[in-house]
Amino acid sequence: MKKLLLTAFFAIPSLLFAQQQAEIVKLKQLQEHINRKTDNIKIINFWATWCAPCIKEMPYFEKIGAERKDVDVTFVSLDLDLNPKPEVVYRFIERKKIQSKVLILDEKDPNSWINQIEKGWSGAIPATIIINGKTGQRKFVEKELHEGDLEKLISEIL
Numbered sequence: 001m002k003k004l005l006l007t008a009f010f011a012i013p014s015l016l017f018a019q020q021q022a023e024i025v026k027l028k029q030l031q032e033h034i035n036r037k038t039d040n041i042k043i044i045n046f047w048a049t050w051c052a053p054c055i056k057e058m059p060y061f062e063k064i065g066a067e068r069k070d071v072d073v074t075f076v077s078l079d080l081d082l083n084p085k086p087e088v089v090y091r092f093i094e095r096k097k098i099q100s101k102v103l104i105l106d107e108k109d110p111n112s113w114i115n116q117i118e119k120g121w122s123g124a125i126p127a128t129i130i131i132n133g134k135t136g137q138r139k140f141v142e143k144e145l146h147e148g149d150l151e152k153l154i155s156e157i158l
Contacts, residue, residue, distance in 0.1 A: 033074065039133055043072070045061055055096075060150055065099070075101070076105055121140065128153075
């Protein structure tokens, strides 16, 4: 009984204060998320835990999402394409303390869906879409972003 109480004592607080979990989505759900009308600017970043440039640029997305209330950041993990275990992404989110929304795309054949997200996208990551939620105007970038790049891209769609 003591062991059970001790387990509950330590487990319950960690459940209450756990980091957000990523939602596993199919292409249709991702497209609905991307196309959803909003008053905010949407930044959708495609990444994977094994992609060093993706991880390097993440703090810029986290910073702009925390500082600007008119910006909604969503990270779309492409990890399931190579590793069917979402736990890898969950652990990454917890370790890096990611605060932005995280979706895990559950589509196995990138060649079948890449052009449905962005025409002309080679499939390389990191890749980012910035959308003016009011007008629908969008900008697509297929490279690692650096400090200041997000602000510049946002100004181009306002």
